[in-house]
Structure formats: C-alpha cells, structure tokens
Amino acid sequence: MLPAPSSDALAHSQRVAAHLRALIENAGGWIPFSRYMDAALYAPGLGYYAAGAMKFGAAGDFVTAPELTPLFGRTLAHAIAPLLAEAGGEVLELGAGSGRLAVDLLGELERLGAVPARYCILEVSADLRERQQRMIARELPHRCERVQWLDELPAHFSGAILGNEVLDALPVELVHWTESGPLVRGVALEGEAFAWRDRPIADPALRARAAALGLAPGYLSEINPAADALVASLGKMLDRGLLLLIDYGFAAAEYYHPQRHMGTLRAHVRHHALDDPFYLPGLADLTAHVDFSAVARAGMAAGLELAGYTSQAGFLLNGGLAELLMQTSPADAAAWLPQTNAVQRLVSPAEMGELFKVIGFGKGTIPPLAGFARGDRRHTL
Ligand SMILES: C[S@@+](CC[C@H](N)C(=O)[O-])C[C@H]1O[C@@H](n2cnc3c(N)ncnc32)[C@H](O)[C@@H]1O
Numbered sequence: 422m423l424p425a426p427s428s429d430a431l432a433h434s435q436r437v438a439a440h441l442r443a444l445i446e447n448a449g450g451w452i453p454f455s456r457y458m459d460a461a462l463y464a465p466g467l468g469y470y471a472a473g474a475m476k477f478g479a480a481g482d483f484v485t486a487p488e489l490t491p492l493f494g495r496t497l498a499h500a501i502a503p504l505l506a507e508a509g510g511e512v513l514e515l516g517a518g519s520g521r522l523a524v525d526l527l528g529e530l531e532r533l534g535a536v537p538a539r540y541c542i543l544e545v546s547a548d549l550r551e552r553q554q555r556m557i558a559r560e561l562p563h564r565c566e567r568v569q570w571l572d573e574l575p576a577h578f579s580g581a582i583l584g585n586e587v588l589d590a591l592p593v594e595l596v597h598w599t600e601s602g603p604l605v606r607g608v609a610l611e612g613e614a615f616a617w618r619d620r621p622i623a624d625p626a627l628r629a630r631a632a633a634l635g636l637a638p639g640y641l642s643e644i645n646p647a648a649d650a651l652v653a654s655l656g657k658m659l660d661r662g663l664l665l666l667i668d669y670g671f672a673a674a675e676y677y678h679p680q681r682h683m684g685t686l687r688a689h690v691r692h693h694a695l696d697d698p699f700y701l702p703g704l705a706d707l708t709a710h711v712d713f714s715a716v717a718r719a720g721m722a723a724g725l726e727l728a729g730y731t732s733q734a735g736f737l738l739n740g741g742l743a744e745l746l747m748q749t750s751p752a753d754a755a756a757w758l759p760q761t762n763a764v765q766r767l768v769s770p771a772e773m774g775e776l777f778k779v780i781g782f783g784k785g786t787i788p789p790l791a792g793f794a795r796g797d798r799r800h801t802l
Pocket residue numbers: 470477485486487488515516517518519522543544545546549584585586587590591651
C-alpha cells in the first residue's frame with residue numbers, strides 16, 4: 422500500500438499540477454510528454470528533483486546503488502584509478518544525487534593514491550547541489566576544495582566521466598505506433614485532469630527514428646533524444662579518457678521487444694512503481710529504461726570508442742567488488758551482514774545485477790577496464 426502523502430506534500434503537488442496546466446494552456450492546449458516530464462522533474466522549486474523531496478534511500482522513493490553500500494563507489498574508484506594514475510586527468514560526475522558516490526569514490530581514490538586535481542559535478546538541480554555540498558563538507562572536509570560544481574559541460578575534458586542513473590532521469594518522447602504510422606504522444610487537459618493526445622511527429626529526426634523502429638500498430642514506447650544529445654556532447658568534449666554510464670535498460674532488440682508493447686515509463690513513489698505518470702506530479706520520480714544501442718550509437722558517432730557493455734553484476738564482480746567485501750571480516754557480523762546484503766542486491770540477477778548495465782567508452786589510449794574483462798556483451802548492441 423502506498424502511504425498517504427502529507428497535506429504539505431499534497432499542496433506542493435497541486436502547485437506542480439497548476440504549473441503543468443499553465444504550460445499546456447500557454448502552448449495552445451497540448452505539450453509533448455517530454456515537456457511534461459521535464460517540468461514535473463526539473464521545474465525550478467517545483468519539480469521532483471528541484472524541490473526538497475527526500476528521494477533517495479529507505480525513507481525516500483527509490484534506492485540507488487551508491488546509497489546501498491560504499492562498495493559500489495569504491496569498486497568504481499578501482500575502475501578509474503589506473504587511468505588517473507597513468508594519464509592524469511580529472512573526474513566529472515553527472516547527476517550526483519545525494520553526493521554519496523562522490524564521497525565513496527574520492528575516499529577510495531585517496532587510499533589508492535590517485536586523487537584527481539579536480540572532481541567536478543554537473544548537477545541540474547539546485548536543491549541536490551546544496552545537499553551534495555553539505556554531504557561532502559561533512560564526510561570529506563579535507564577534499565572539499567577539490568570538488569567543483571559546474572553550471573554546464575566544459576568545452577574540453579580529460580579523465581573519467583561517470584553517471585549513475587542519469588540517463589533514465591532524462592525526459593523521453595512517447596511514441597505510439599498506429600496503422601497510419603508513428604505518432605508522438607502528448608498531454609492535454611480534460612477540465613483540470615491531464616489526458617493523453619497523440620499527434621503527428623513534427624520533428625524530422627524523431628519521425629525518422631520512430632519509422633526506423635518499425636513497430637507494430639498499438640505499440641507504445643519511448644525514444645530518448647535527450648540521452649543521445651548528452652552522450653554526443655560528452656563525446657565531443659572528451660579529449661582523452663573514459664566515459665562510464667550505469668543504468669537500467671537493455672539493447673534495442675530487447676527494449677523494443679513485442680512483449681514490451683506498453684513501454685518502460687514508470688512513476689516511482691515510496692518504493693512503489695506505478696504505471697500512471699500523472700500520479701501526484703512533483704511527488705513522483707518519472708523514469709524510463711535506457712536503450713543502450715542508441716547510447717552506443719550516439720557515443721560512437723561523437724568520436725568515442727566503445728570500450729565495453731555488460732551487466733552491473735559482471736562489471737562489479739570483474740572489477741573487484743567481492744575482494745573489497747572480503748576486507749570486512751565475516752566474524753564482525755554487525756559490519757559484514759549489511760554489506761553482504763547490499764552486495765547481494767547489487768549483483769543478484771533477481772535484483773539490480775542483470776537489469777542494470779554498464780556501458781564504457783574511451784577516447785585516446787586508455788588502460789583496459791577490468792570490469793569488461795569477462796562477459797562483454799558489445800555484440801548485442
Ligand atoms: C536518479 S538520480 C541519480 C542520482 C545519483 N547518481 C545516484 O545514483 O544516487 C538522477 C540525477 O541526475 C540528475 N540530472 C538529471 N538531468 C541531468 C543532466 N542533464 N545533467 C546532469 N545531471 C542531471 C538529477 O538531478 C539527479 O541528481
């Protein structure tokens with residue numbers, strides 16, 4: 422059962438809904454779903470990521486890998502340390518959430534003697550940026566001066582770029598394949614309520630993508646041009662180094678499988694996944710799975726070399742997660758048990774191990790990534 426939201430939370434959601442209705446009215450009665458999702462998540466002071474909701478962890482709406490255990494960030498530190506040690510460079514984290522991953526990564530890089538001169542964070546939410554600043558000041562005060570928040574992507578960058586669960590939080594286009602061709606699904610109003618309306622696709626690039634997928638009439642799914650655009654920008658600005666993106670999703674053949682004919686868009690509230698993206702806007706996270714074939718294509722078109730693609734379980738276990746876990750003695754049950762539980766969630770195929778994938782790109786000569794040493798699935802993309 423979903424817990425009932427507080428009266429404050431409901432009042433906030435009503436303000437977000439009023440903002441969305443105004444957007445629709447000002448646009449002449451219809452906006453594409455991507456515009457709805459963007460505002461519901463990121464409208465300053467209102468959207469899910471832009472206002473003060475708890476979001477991460479047991480008391481929030483969902484749990485991400487860095488929130489489960491420091492071993493996730495520590496394993497990623499081992500993945501990027503050889504690059505930083507051999508070739509230098511900085512770290513850029515996209516969408517740093519609570520700041521947890523930055524703390525765990527930097528802490529482990531320090532132990533490995535590979536602290537970068539700068540750890541940059543690009544975060545679109547002002548609220549989360551403040552939370553990240555507080556967490557890093559509290560947990561890693563002596564490294565504060567190395568952490569910098571960027572307002573936009575730099576023109577050039579060398580080093581390691583990381584993003585955990587960022588692509589799934591970008592606004593998607595909804596496409597409905599019909600007898601008369603693909604249509605873009607948008608949002609209109611019926612009185613005060615949000616209602617679906619399909620329209621011909623005006624954007625030629627989206628129209629071509631939708632037509633190329635050639636899905637059967639009745640099929641409804643997402644296309645994520647914002648993810649392609651972000652990966653393309655990262656590819657262009659990376660002079661030398663590595664881009665690692667971790668998220669839930671599949672290769673295109675599985676993403677657009679006939680059985681997945683209702684798409685992957687979900688609202689996440691208090692650890693429940695709902696099919697209704699209109700549920701209490703501003704209080705629900707909206708996400709879609711990632712089409713990693715499209716991500717791979719966008720990266721390669723921007724001059725990146727595909728370094729590997731595998732499951733989260735494969736990447737973390739190849740990359741030394743179990744060895745890091747063994748640094749805690751099983752005799753110390755109070756420390757060991759929560760860590761083994763968290764590791765189980767990260768790698769179990771029934772939990773995050775198989776649904777989550779890691780895709781890596783490189784530019785220039787970079788040391789091989791242990792995470793892709795076995796079980797690389799590039800051929801499936
Ligand atoms: C699902 S959260 C994941 C947070 C964190 N990486 C974690 O694993 O806990 C998505 C994050 O991406 C951020 N974000 C969304 N769009 C972004 C963009 N275009 N560039 C950078 N960050 C973005 C959000 O504000 C949020 O911090």
